Amino acid sequence: MALVLLLLVGFETLQLAGRPTLPQAVVVAAGVVVCLCAVPSVRIPLTVRAQAAAAVSLTASAVLIAGQHAPQVWGLGEGIALLVLLAAVIRRAPGRTAAVLGPALGLACALAPMRDVRPGLFTVVSAVLTVVVAAYSTILRRQDARRLRDLAAVRAAERLELARELHDLVAHHVTGIVVQARAARFTALEGRQAGATLERIEVSGSEALGAMRRLVRVLREDGAQPHPVAGLADVRALTEAFARTGPPVVLSLDRDLVQALPAEVAAAVYRIVREALTNVRKHAADATAIRIGLRPVPCGAELRIANDGGSPARLCEQARGGGFGLAGLTERAEALGGRLAAGPAAEGGWELTAVLPLDGGATA
Missing domain, CATH: 1.20.5 (Single alpha-helices involved in coiled-coils or other helix-helix interfaces)
Structure with missing residues (x-):
């Protein structure tokens, strides 16, 4: 991105080199600084780079508009860099920072083409692009906040x-x-x-x-009514009911592990299996078999659920859900001191693996 933006500034400089003036030098210098500020950096925060770009661009515009205009200004590189910073600030910066810095960047982008002696159509285009980018970035910010x-x-x-x-x-x-x-x-x-x-x-x-x-970091609301806890027996009933209307389910439970499994871990196994089977119906409509295995590992019990599907079912967005089921199961596994991961399997299809401790891994 830095190379493209600087090439645009360099191309504009070469095209206008026949009329070198001090205002033109100011335009080029401001364009180079703003383009460099638009480059993502781990060491320099986004807000610092955006503040520097807005300050440099607005200062250059104020000097040239109030004094001697440049003979001809394109400002392609600087304008794109300002739009990139505007989108990033509106979507990612804290609320107050975005409310102040966003309009400053938008104003800088709109004023940049007005440095020309005869501002033309590009001034209108720049203003329209600024409004569109700001509106779209605001929508994305709201969607991100809603998802969080x-x-x-x-x-x-x-x-x-x-x-x-x-x-x-x-x-x-x-x-x-x-x-x-x-x-x-x-x-x-x-x-x-x-x-x-x-x-x-x-x-x-x-x-x-x-x-x-295992109750560490787990919150409970006052007045919540307890209800029966599901276990491995319910897992068998759940898989049998699923197989009657869906693809066959191969359930493999280690006998010794079943006897040693704490009730709270068995409840977590049930919830994970239930969510996995629900996801198979939604996201793997062409699955022909599902394999569920529970076996002991050195750090506890490993639950592995795999299917060979790849085509999602035709459902509306409301029926599909927002993809939060795995997030909830991950929260449950971590609260118990374990871990959970899901992704494409090496042999094809989808695989979910959860490792849960048997000795109360989440300690106070």
């Missing part, structure tokens, strides 16, 4: 759902501890009976603490 709000709402809802499920598990364990402690208090237990009761209380307490660790 929707994504935050999905993540909050997923954290709430997880908190409800873990509430049921913790309540179950704590209730068992209370019952056993009351029994030990009102019953004369000695020797082995007392030791066995205390051991059961210790086991229940450890399980409750393990579940509580």
Whole structure:
């Protein structure tokens, strides 16, 4: 981009070199500086580059319009550079910065062609392009903000759902501890009976603490009503129901892992499988088979869901959804201390892989 913009400035300079004047030199210098400011840079923030470009361009325009006009001005490179900066500032800069810096860049872009002694049609074209770019960038900014709000709402809802499920598990364990402690208090237990009761209380307490660790960074609204937690049995029922109306599902669950899987992790497995099957209906209408596998790995349990589809179903935009399902599942996996990834499979189709810890990976 820098090369193209500078070539435009150089081409304009060569075409107008027959009439070298001080105003023409000001135009060329301003064009070079503004073009360099439009080049993305990691070290120099966007707002700093935009401020410098606006200041240089407006100063040059004010000097030439108020004093001696340039004999002939095209300003192609400088105008494009200002439009690039205008679009970037309106879409990405903070609200107050965009509200101040955006109009300054738009004004600089509109005034640049007026440096000519006889401003022509290019002045109108520049003003129209400025309005169009500003309006389109504003629309994109609003869409980005709406998507961020929707994504935050999905993540909050997923954290709430997880908190409800873990509430049921913790309540179950704590209730068992209370019952056993009351029994030990009102019953004369000695020797082995007392030791066995205390051991059961210790086991229940450890399980409750393990579940509580997974509540870190998970928010819950007051008054939320708990509901039954889905598990691996529901996964089997879910896949069987899906296979009756869709492609066959091959479900492979490691037996030893099924017995050792904590209830909250089993609930996460169910939610991931349900979302994956829903996505198959939406985005892989031509899938002929779905493979779901749950196996132990060194860091916990790995859930892998793959299909061989590639053609999306013909659905309206409302039915397709906004692509937030995987974002919610990623939030759930990370809250449990695991990770989730989805993308094209090496052998074709689509693959989703989630790794969930079995020992309460999210610690306080």
